[in-house]
Amino acid sequence: MNNETKPxxxxxxxxxxxxxxxxxxxxxxxxxAGSVRRPDIESSAEDMKDMARTMVRVLNRDGTAVGPWAxxxxxxxxxxxxxxxxxxxxxxxxxxxxxxxxxxxxxxIQCTGEEAISVAHQLTLSPGDMNFPTYRxxxxxxxxxxxxxxxxxxxxxxxxxxxxGRQMPCLxxxxxxxxxxxxxxxxxxxxxxxxxxxxxxxxxxxxxxxAWIGEGAAAENDFHSALVNASVYKPPVxxxxxxxxxxxxxxxxxxxxxxxxxxxxxxxxxxxxxRVDGNDxxxxxxxxxxxVKRARRDLGPxxxxxxxxxxxxxxxxxxxxxxxxxxESDAWPLGDPILRLKAHLISLGIWSEQRHIQAEAEFSDExxxxxxxxxxxxxxxxxxSRSAMFENVYKEMPDHLVKQQQELxx
Amino acid sequence: xxxxxxxxxxxxxxxxxxxxDDDVVVFGEDVGYFGGVxxxxxxxxxxxxxxxxFDAPINESGIVGAGVGMAAYGLRPCVEVQFADYIYPAYDxxxxxxxxxxxxxxxxxxxxxxxxxxxxxxxxxxxxxSQSPEALFTHVSGLKTIMPSNPYDAKGLLIAAIEDDDxxxxxxxxxxxxxxxxxxxxxxxxxxxxxxxADVPDGHYTVPIGKASVYREGNALTxxxxxxxxxxxxxxAEETGTDAEIIDLRTLLPLDIExxxxxxxxxxxxxxxxxxxxxxxxxxxxAAQVQENCFYHLEAPIIRVTGWDTPYPHAQEWHYFPGPARxxxxxxxxxxxx
Ligand SMILES: Cc1ncc(C[n+]2csc(CCOP(=O)(O)OP(=O)(O)O)c2C)c(N)n1
Numbered sequence: 001m002n003n004e005t006k007p008x009x010x011x012x013x014x015x016x017x018x019x020x021x022x023x024x025x026x027x028x029x030x031x032x033a034g035s036v037r038r039p040d041i042e043s044s045a046e047d048m049k050d051m052a053r054t055m056v057r058v059l060n061r062d063g064t065a066v067g068p069w070a071x072x073x074x075x076x077x078x079x080x081x082x083x084x085x086x087x088x089x090x091x092x093x094x095x096x097x098x099x100x101x102x103x104x105x106x107x108x109i110q111c112t113g114e115e116a117i118s119v120a121h122q123l124t125l126s127p128g129d130m131n132f133p134t135y136r137x138x139x140x141x142x143x144x145x146x147x148x149x150x151x152x153x154x155x156x157x158x159x160x161x162x163x164x165g166r167q168m169p170c171l172x173x174x175x176x177x178x179x180x181x182x183x184x185x186x187x188x189x190x191x192x193x194x195x196x197x198x199x200x201x202x203x204x205x206x207x208x209x210x211a212w213i214g215e216g217a218a219a220e221n222d223f224h225s226a227l228v229n230a231s232v233y234k235p236p237v238x239x240x241x242x243x244x245x246x247x248x249x250x251x252x253x254x255x256x257x258x259x260x261x262x263x264x265x266x267x268x269x270x271x272x273x274x275r276v277d278g279n280d281x282x283x284x285x286x287x288x289x290x291x292v293k294r295a296r297r298d299l300g301p302x303x304x305x306x307x308x309x310x311x312x313x314x315x316x317x318x319x320x321x322x323x324x325x326x327x328e329s330d331a332w333p334l335g336d337p338i339l340r341l342k343a344h345l346i347s348l349g350i351w352s353e354q355r356h357i358q359a360e361a362e363f364s365d366e367x368x369x370x371x372x373x374x375x376x377x378x379x380x381x382x383x384x385s386r387s388a389m390f391e392n393v394y395k396e397m398p399d400h401l402v403k404q405q406q407e408l409x410x
Numbered sequence: 411x412x413x414x415x416x417x418x419x420x421x422x423x424x425x426x427x428x429x430x431d432d433d434v435v436v437f438g439e440d441v442g443y444f445g446g447v448x449x450x451x452x453x454x455x456x457x458x459x460x461x462x463x464f465d466a467p468i469n470e471s472g473i474v475g476a477g478v479g480m481a482a483y484g485l486r487p488c489v490e491v492q493f494a495d496y497i498y499p500a501y502d503x504x505x506x507x508x509x510x511x512x513x514x515x516x517x518x519x520x521x522x523x524x525x526x527x528x529x530x531x532x533x534x535x536x537x538x539x540s541q542s543p544e545a546l547f548t549h550v551s552g553l554k555t556i557m558p559s560n561p562y563d564a565k566g567l568l569i570a571a572i573e574d575d576d577x578x579x580x581x582x583x584x585x586x587x588x589x590x591x592x593x594x595x596x597x598x599x600x601x602x603x604x605x606x607x608a609d610v611p612d613g614h615y616t617v618p619i620g621k622a623s624v625y626r627e628g629n630a631l632t633x634x635x636x637x638x639x640x641x642x643x644x645x646x647a648e649e650t651g652t653d654a655e656i657i658d659l660r661t662l663l664p665l666d667i668e669x670x671x672x673x674x675x676x677x678x679x680x681x682x683x684x685x686x687x688x689x690x691x692x693x694x695x696x697a698a699q700v701q702e703n704c705f706y707h708l709e710a711p712i713i714r715v716t717g718w719d720t721p722y723p724h725a726q727e728w729h730y731f732p733g734p735a736r737x738x739x740x741x742x743x744x745x746x747x748x
Binding site for chain 1: 439440442443444447460461464465466467468469470472495496498499534535536537538539559640688689718719720721723724725726727729
């Protein structure tokens with residue numbers, strides 16, 4: 001018997017670099033594009049465990065699509081559409097950040113660096129499917145041409161805000177666009193998606209759910225509730241974990257993702273999982289398609305970890321230079337999703353530097369005029385009705401609220 | 411004495427306890443390296459090391475649950491829940507565990523821990539950065555619930571909370587962190603400099619848990635308030651020229667009914683003000699106790715001014731927030747009763 005013991009030490013993970021240090025991603029294993037196998041969609045979780053420790057990548061350094069995940073039938077239209085939507089989001093984020101600085105909205109959340117994930121994923125879904133997003137998936141709406149002006153009015157909380165000023169900027173709700181109402185409370189939506197998918201199965205429906213969560217929020221109990229229910233009932237749901245390396249000031253290690261991957265968490269629950277280069281538009285399309293196909297064929301849930309980097313601040317209330325090196329984003333080894341798709345499109349001969357610049361200018365104009373139009377209905381809460389505060393608490397307003405509303409009006 | 415903001419006073423209180431007592435540990439989301447999104451723990455990890463002050467996974471139930479385990483071991487955790495609006499995932503750990511350890515084990519295990527959390531509105535935070543859920547905790551046996559209104563009390567009460575042998579819920583009105591806020595959102599914001607209660611003694615001192623303070627003396631009516639509403643009520647009293655006596659409850663549970671009783675028996679009129687929703691809010695408990703203890707001294711029905719019974723709205727924040735106009739109007743109504 002060996003009873004050797006020594007005083008324990010308390011271990012707190014630390015990121016490789018903090019402000020003032022050189023950014024360091026040398027510990028990150030990045031397989032060459034095209035080198036990772038593409039399992040059959042009927043594979044069991046057991047048969048594809050290797051997929052959770054590697055990274056599905058399609059675009060190589062020259063912008064060429066290579067390997068088993070490259071889709072030879074991918075149309076130029078889809079690629080060009082994806083490019084345009086990503087450019088539009090980037091221009092939109094840029095504009096909304098400046099609106100916040102001008103005091104026209106109280107708050108904004110950008111998704112810079114992560115555009116490919118929500119845009120390409122949305123392109124693989126069908127009408128009737130339901131996303132359960134976080135606040136960083138504006139791409140799901142943009143990829144469906146959600147009206148810009150409406151989106152801006154929500155952010156300005158003005159007279160035309162579809163949510164009538166009740167909800168914080170960026171916390172959209174759009175059932176018609178398959179976009180579940182956003183909660184400010186992290187993680188809650190993950191289990192909702194599973195429940196929605198269970199309902200779809202109970203009813204013999206063919207609609208699927210797609211759940212979204214950040215790697216930081218994957219620490220919440222609801223993440224595990226989602227996985228255990230998905231494991232037990234095998235409903236048609238895709239469980240997306242967007243690993244953008246940073247929560248607010250805490251890095252992925254504080255969510256338990258320093259050495260184990262988030263994709264691996266699925267294994268304990270008998271759920272097949274993939275780990276994917278989230279800055280590779282083609283890889284996102286291919287992996288999403290794989291998971292959507294599985295779900296449609298009633299083969300059950302898939303968990304996908306999207307590896308990406310939060311290039312901007314967490315929100316307009318955040319200053320990342322306080323906790324990570326300023327130039328860490330430039331050192332991120334998976335590059336920028338827009339620039340990578342751009343190289344691919346140019347290599348295919350369907351895009352050019354000039355068209356790129358032109359498109360940027362077009363979107364900047366389109367967004368400027370949408371913003372001007374939206375501002376006519378007010379900024380920073382102007383024009384929101386105070387009686388709207390009492391509506392939709394219940395279907396029918398109970399007497400005590402009627403009285404309170406009268407008290408406010410008098 | 412040093413003039414401090416509420417953030418600085420809170421940090422100073424934690425700092426002193428970390429320095430005095432090796433069993434005190436501090437953790438929560440963004441609390442370690444960064445020092446908290448409101449900066450209440452800034453510099454403390456550097457000073458005391460990562461075994462004493464550290465970042466927690468985004469899992470409030472885990473933050474409190476781990477705290478209960480540490481407390482059972484013998485530590486005195488002081489944990490932070492980033493916003494009171496995010497305390498609900500931890501509610502089971504607080505209500506069924508922290509609050510009941512002592513009772514169910516007959517004192518064999520206890521949970522001497524402090525759960526700090528910023529509460530209240532006024533920052534355009536919408537329904538998930540504005541709530542005042544104190545009544546959900548005062549309703550639970552085994553918990554103590556505190557909400558300070560100024561830097562002096564914040565430091566003294568926080569030290570007392572950390573030293574207390576029972577679990578304490580410590581709500582910090584975030585709108586007061588950097589200055590006294592009287593509800594006039596359209597006026598330039600004030601800072602704590604020059605406020606008498608921003609003069610904070612250096613070193614260790616406590617403000618006793620369970621003791622209210624008479625924040626402003628008066629004879630015409632009694633205001634029962636806590637947190638931000640103390641300052642709103644003060645503005646309302648001044649603007650309406652009401653000779654109001656404002657009781658700052660400071661601790662909600664255990665409640666200092668003596669101080670309340672003395673004041674209400676003197677004035678004969680009682681106004682209760684809180685930012686939280688009205689129905690089943692802490693004001694209901696206050697009204698009941700005033701009625702039980704002071705009925706024959708009351709010259710007018712008790713009035714409550716509170717947030718409306720709706721989720722905290724974003725754009726309509728200032729229609730929701732019980733500001734000085736609403737409080738002042740209630741004071742006048744209360745004085746009109748012959
Ligand atoms: C239940 C809950 N706890 C804490 C917060 C505060 N909060 C908002 S965003 C955030 C970080 C989330 O990080 P991650 O899940 O990685 O998503 P990312 O912002 O990186 O996209 C925190 C701690 C919250 N909104 N809800």
